[in-house]
Amino acid sequence: MALVLPFEPNEPSIEALVALVKADMERVNAAILARTGSDVAMIPEVANHLISSGGKRLRPMLTLACAALSGYRGEGHIKLAASVEFMHTATLLHDDVVDESDMRRGKLAARKLWGNEASVLVGDFLLGQAFRMMVEVGSLTCLDILSTAACVIAEGEVMQLAAAKNTQTSEDDYLAVIRGKTAELFAAACEVGAVLGQRPKAEQAACRSYGMNLGIAFQLVDDALDYGGSQAKLGKNVGDDFREGKITLPVLLAFRRGDEKERAFWQRCLEKGEVSDADLAQAIGLLTKHRAIADTVERARHYGAIAKDALALFPACPAKDALMEAVDFCLSRAH
Incomplete structure (x- = not known):
């Protein structure tokens, strides 16, 4: 059972x-392929399994677009964009081990194919390659931004992990989690484009x-899609967050708005991990009842509106239009 979310008919x-x-992306993709090469055969096998699996490469495209927005004319954006993609791929490899996920894209x-140990170690290899490329670009500021992002x-x-299976997590605490685990890499990917272009601090901050x-x-749309999307859009099974006991914003809203019986349901499923086949449908029913998915969207x-407003500093140009769209x-992925 999945809920179809209402959205505008003309999907962006x-x-x-x-x-x-x-x-530029053709050059980034060439750099990615070159840097996954290794004499250790398992490394390119594992890395290319995920890298070639159809991800949109949104984060490196943002680096390139922000460099274009900033009027950058050099070569460093190619390596930084590849670094951003390697950082993202490494986190996916690590996340799937932590979450015990079976599907990705x-x-x-x-x-599931090579084991947890290989996934973690290949993720580490990709992080190492990412930092090598950052150093080659020669910008200490960009290196600082992206290395800080890796820590965050x-x-x-x-x-x-600390918030997992804890239905008492606050919305503020949850937002702090997604700022760190998801939004920080988006922010760094955009900021380094403006730094390369040597834009004023205000414009660098705007890109960030x-x-x-x-x-x-x-990430909030991803949260909504886990209960209201399709497997094709998610690249994983609908309800994986629920089955893994993840506390996401739709759950937090439904838990707060529910009665004692409903809260007991969430505690049984998410805190105790006692989930039956029928529970996902019941969870979606409660989320619908309390507008939790719609309110997450x-x-x-x-936040999408804030992102658009941040670009108001920049004059109209194709790069700005592309970033706005x-x-x-x-947002339209929730449709």
């Missing part, structure tokens, strides 16, 4: 963003704000 796309960075997770992402993941708020909106729209695209 990221075609403008894809077209804007097409030539519609395929078996790497850990790890902190966000540990915070999520755009990425941070887009990242929050992106509304929260996402709020990327916000609408991320």
